[in-house]
Amino acid sequence: MKDRKVALCITGSVAAVKCPEIARELMRNGAEVSTVMSVMAQKIIHPYLMEWATGNPVVTELTGKIEHVMLAGEGVGKADLVLVAPATANTISKIACGIDDTPVTTVVSTAFGSGIPIMVVPAMHESMYRHPVVTENVRKLGSLGVEFVGPRVEEGKAKIAEVKEIVDAVIRSLTVKRDLAKRKVLVTAGPTLEYIDPVRVMTNKSSGKMGVAIVEEALSRGAEVTLVYGPGTAIPPMGAKIVSAETSQEMYEAVVSELKSKKYDVVIAVAAVTDWAPEKKYEYKVPTSIETELTVKMRPTPKIIDSVKKVSPDTFLVAFRAEYNLSDEELIQSAYKRLKKAKADLIAANDVGRKGVGFACDTNEVFIVDANKKVVHVPLATKREVAKRLFDVIVNKLK
């Protein structure tokens, strides 16, 4: 991060004690750090500590030097990233409402207007974090492109993220391209489930990890992201708008409704949608004492990827295809056929029979096939890396 400047904005949380370490780690990675403190933050740690840690003067009030413009306006010496860490419930809500009445909130307001990336690291008691207005404000800021890191919810607290997680996020933000800025991306992820009776379901082993990695990558590249999420176990990032869907029908309806509500530039259909659903759902729990055998007749579920181009012909469509134990050539061939049927622009095929690939793993191997059958092979890598490579291809095609 050589020649990159971070404005570290500290607010009145006990987690402020982590700030000297955060600053030093950022500096170890090459960044220059300037500190801004709210009045309440100054009651928790002394500005001298941050002045010592960063080697730079600390902004504790706004004066005739218009420190907020110097740091987050346009021109020489401005910050490349505004990092609010720790961020109190109070400051998060003020930022979301466009209120700037502390040095921190004024720097953030200015950064918004100058297009400087803003990263927020919440820390507070869990009860404060669960306040519906705070939750809503976090979502609002996420939809405005603010990146959130953490919190870790444990022991009744929404604790500040680990220093390493914060520093990694800053490095990622300052080194990745913002090539999806102003783009709207819709991702489907996770499994869907179908009811046999009120308590029994059929589903698949998808965890949602690949889709969540795609959402994280899209957010970090500046996209506005909506995730239509089946009942997966991976935790989606705060920055995305989340629409929950349980059954294939619900997911289908959610996707169509999103596509009708706004113009999405890109749809990435990662969800492992159940291909069949029971023709009829028993309205009562089928008793095991009576039924020795149960025959369930299945019908096909609606094909979400086939509906995307019908509803929104100009949206760039990326499908995912999971196969089992095929050769590379068979995998590519089968994916290509599916791409043609859905009129998709790209399809990412993986073989979940291979080691380290597919459901519930943290890694994946994909073949990205385009409409001219040109193939980009991404060998076994973390799902985040696969997401990055996928977006490199997408962004190239969007140009």
Ligand SMILES: Cc1cc2nc3c(=O)[nH]c(=O)nc-3n(C[C@H](O)[C@H](O)[C@H](O)COP(=O)(O)O)c2cc1C
């Ligand atoms: C010792 C102490 C610790 C606090 N810790 C937190 C915290 O972790 N998170 C939070 O949202 N508020 C916390 N507060 C309350 C905030 O400091 C208070 O809401 C204040 O108005 C925040 O102002 P600021 O956002 O301008 O810094 C704490 C207050 C005190 C006195």
